[in-house]
Amino acid sequence: MRRLLAVSRVLDVRIGGSAVIDQAVVSGTSFLITVIVGRLCGPTELGLFALVISLWYLVLAFLESAITSPFAVFVHRLADQERSAYAGSAIAHVIGLSFIATALVGLLMVALYSLDYPQLALVLAAFGVTIPCRLLRQFARRFHFATLNLNGALVLDVAVATMEIASLFAIYFLGSLS
Numbered sequence: 298m299r300r301l302l303a304v305s306r307v308l309d310v311r312i313g314g315s316a317v318i319d320q321a322v323v324s325g326t327s328f329l330i331t332v333i334v335g336r337l338c339g340p341t342e343l344g345l346f347a348l349v350i351s352l353w354y355l356v357l358a359f360l361e362s363a364i365t366s367p368f369a370v371f372v373h374r375l376a377d378q379e380r381s382a383y384a385g386s387a388i389a390h391v392i393g394l395s396f397i398a399t400a401l402v403g404l405l406m407v408a409l410y411s412l413d414y415p416q417l418a419l420v421l422a423a424f425g426v427t428i429p430c431r432l433l434r435q436f437a438r439r440f441h442f443a444t445l446n447l448n449g450a451l452v453l454d455v456a457v458a459t460m461e462i463a464s465l466f467a468i469y470f471l472g473s474l475s
Contacts, residue, residue: 315447315448315450315451316442316447318451319447319450319451319454322451322454322455322458323454323458325458326454326457326458326461326462329462330461330462330465331343331346331347331350333462333465333466333469334346334465337469337474338474338475341416342416342475345416345417345420346420348417348420349417349420349421349424352402352421352424353424353431356394356398356428356432357435359394359398360391360394360432360435360436361439363390363394364387364390364391364394364436365387365435365436365439365440365443368383368384368387368439368440368443369439369442369443371383372384372443372444373443384440387436387440388433388436391432391433391436392429392433394432395428395429395432395433396429398428398432399425399428399429402421402424402425402428403425405421406418406421406422406425409421434453434457437450437453438450438453438454441453
């Protein structure tokens with residue numbers, strides 16, 4: 298019995314440690330991107346970036362409340378075959394949400410451009426292009442958490458963080474970061 302308890306504690310520490318490291322990667326990347334935009338683009342662009350990121354958190358909250366939280370709760374109550382179907386259904390909902398969010402951002406972009414806010418409209422355009430990838434990444438992350446595959450979530454987040462930061466620096470060195 299003692300041996301089983303010791304093994305379970307080690308596993309809990311490993312799972313908890315992976316979750317903490319994963320969150321550090323995600324939060325650290327977000328912070329680093331904000332610093333890069335603020336330092337390399339200036340305060341006006343940082344303000345525009347902050348407005349658009351606020352919109353992203355609104356979309357993310359909808360994803361969490363409508364799709365990923367119910368998925369995390371109900372996925373363990375299903376048999377293996379039903380689990381796969383439920384995961385496929387959740388992915389279909391994420392894709393649908395990405396189309397809706399992209400369309401709404403597009404409408405907002407057109408409205409802002411017509412109201413003579415071209416800079417914010419351009420930032421929204423860039424954001425709109427990334428919505429499907431962002432939502433699928435977030436769902437994949439939550440899927441890994443729901444299935445207790447925290448190492449998979451960590452690998453995903455490290456890969457995305459590397460690509461995001463490398464892309465920002467590449468755009469900067471090409472002289473196109475604004």
